[in-house]
Amino acid sequence: MTTGNAGGDGFRPRPVPPPETAKGLLRPREQLRASNLGRLAAGPRVSGYVEWYWSVNWDRRGMPPYYAEVLPYPSVNLTFEDCHERTGGFVTGVWTKKYVRELAEVGETFGAKFLPGGFGAFTGLDVGSLRDTSVPMAEVFPESAFPEVEGLSESVLAAADSEQRRTLVEDFLSAAAKRLDLTEDPAYRQVLEIVAAMESHRELTRVDQVTDLFGIPVRTLQRVFRRYVGAGPKWVLRRYRLQDGAHLLAEGRTSDLAALALELGYFDQAHFSREFAQEIGMAPLEYARTSLLS
Structure with missing residues (x-):
């Protein structure tokens, strides 16, 4: 473990995010202090398309905003967010630039990181059209075609922990896969x-x-x-x-x-x-x- 400047009491070890969550984060030690980070493996029902689930939550009441910087993977993310900027479910395409997220007040995000190519194979969409943009989940999974999407964001955000959230998202994706009638690609x-x-x-x-x-x-x-x-x-x-x-x-x-x-x-x-x-x-x-x- 490397050390960091601790001010008047000299140098002392800084907490470091575990290797499986640190890659892609810029200045990972700093981000660990500003928010809580987590990751869960995808379950067998969706692991052919989803690589892992991730979560971040923060409480910066009485503190200035923190700007978390990420060098994202070449993947599409399905996120469920509750923060000062927006609330609900969103699909974010491959981000080709440094991604900067403002963490202010109290907020949280639970996300499903698809395998590179996984979202395109799952939905049949040309995901190049989603590059460097984020859209409401309903634009990709309209309720008329995917009735299970109704109330999903609220249920995911109200769940008690990340394991329950993973189950809710995988239930939805499994139902969506049946409607899409996925075949070997x-x-x-x-x-x-x-x-x-x-x-x-x-x-x-x-x-x-x-x-x-x-x-x-x-x-x-x-x-x-x-x-x-x-x-x-x-x-x-x-x-x-x-x-x-x-x-x-x-x-x-x-x-x-x-x-x-x-x-x-x-x-x-x-x-x-x-x-x-x-x-x-x-x-x-x-x-x-x-x-x-x-």
Whole structure:
């Protein structure tokens, strides 16, 4: 565990979010102090489309708002929110920029993070149309076609804990799956395989490497990524590498920035630093410093 500045009493350990919840969060220690974070695995009824459930709640009465920053995964999220900005159920598409959420007063969110491509396969929608936008859940799941959606947001937000909320959401999604009459989708299965390789294999840094590995034409890859994922394959590769970089920097990996850049597939340190600053809003070493001392 790294340490942070504790003021007059010197240095002491700062709480760190567990690894399974920290990736994608910017300055994770700071966020842990500002809100409560949680994650639950998806149940077997929906695990072919939903990767996990997540929750965040906060009470900042008498304190200034906190702006939580996230470098989101290439996934669609179904959320149930109750805060000063909005209340209800929402579908948020793949967010290609840094996502900033204002945490003010008292609020909470419970979300279902779909697998990359999962929401497109589940609904049949071209999720590229949802990119960088958030819409009320009723626009995607209208009550006329999905009567189970009536009162769902209120029930989820009124549930006693995250386990009960997960059950309610999975009941709805299971009923929706029956109405949608889902069948095996080979294109979606291929998308899952390709995205998993992009995330886990840092040596994959270019689209042509991916097309060679999977024997798929680049235009086909681009088309299925827009349809299922909502963003292009080049962007997905870069997003995973930036998430890796931010995560390692927040853990204190600062001794050799040039080596880190090469490990993440960048041509050199300058390219990594430039892209990191564009996406995160500060240079890598400045980000590491603020993360470790926050």
